[in-house]
Amino acid sequence: MKLLRDKVQQDGIVLSNQVLKVDSFLNHQMDPVLMQEIGKEFASRFAAENITKVLTIESSGIAPAIMTALEIKVPLIFARKQKSLTLRDDIFTEKVYSFTKQETNEITVSKKFMDASDHVLIIDDFLANGEAAFGLARVVEQAGASVAGIGIAIEKAFQPGGAKLKEAGYRLESLVRIAGLEDGEVQFAEADEVVTP
Ligand code: G4P
Numbered sequence: 001m002k003l004l005r006d007k008v009q010q011d012g013i014v015l016s017n018q019v020l021k022v023d024s025f026l027n028h029q030m031d032p033v034l035m036q037e038i039g040k041e042f043a044s045r046f047a048a049e050n051i052t053k054v055l056t057i058e059s060s061g062i063a064p065a066i067m068t069a070l071e072i073k074v075p076l077i078f079a080r081k082q083k084s085l086t087l088r089d090d091i092f093t094e095k096v097y098s099f100t101k102q103e104t105n106e107i108t109v110s111k112k113f114m115d116a117s118d119h120v121l122i123i124d125d126f127l128a129n130g131e132a133a134f135g136l137a138r139v140v141e142q143a144g145a146s147v148a149g150i151g152i153a154i155e156k157a158f159q160p161g162g163a164k165l166k167e168a169g170y171r172l173e174s175l176v177r178i179a180g181l182e183d184g185e186v187q188f189a190e191a192d193e194v195v196t197p
Contacts, residue, residue, distance in 0.1 A: 001041050001175040004153060005188060007034060014181045026125055027060035039067025042123060042151040045173045049148040051121045053077055053114060057107060057132050064153050065123040079107040079136060092142045096135035100128060109139050116144035127152040130161025149173060157189045
């Protein structure tokens, strides 16, 4: 997606070989016009699916996910993160380990909002090791619902999440794929060389 790729190129800050800072438009200050375009792009890529819910994880996934849900005209659910949890019957819970933050969060979704009739599109801002996406997919599967696919704004293709999700059989749509962050520069993956307007 050209708009997002240009934004990453112009405003992304390479913090290290592993981490790209995008807090001026994606995960602190947010660009609403860009978010709207991201929502349209995901809605169009998954138009053939009969999606009933969009699912993301707080906090930075919420903006691209609400715009996607708005386009598809279905509800958005965001999984909540908490450090520890008193077990309760009315929520789905899964453990998600973050390599970036070196912490495990329990993610929770109320059973009220998802059931076996749902076909769920998972959206997130970043894909690195895939832990968050797999955790969300496990929540969907706990509910007996089906995963329509996984839409990611920025995939760090040099980390294993994308390959693992595809290997597990999920349809993955990443709007921008980053091949590397060497020498303080963003290298885009080849698939993004052919850009759509
Ligand atoms: P994974 O889910 O793919 O395994 O990724 P990982 O655990 O490594 O990432 C955990 C958090 O770090 C996620 O945010 C993810 O969005 C963020 N993240 C990963 N790589 C980068 C990066 O290169 N740049 C930036 N800016 N963020 C990155 P989170 O825990 O869900 O936090 P939140 O910001 O959504 O609240």
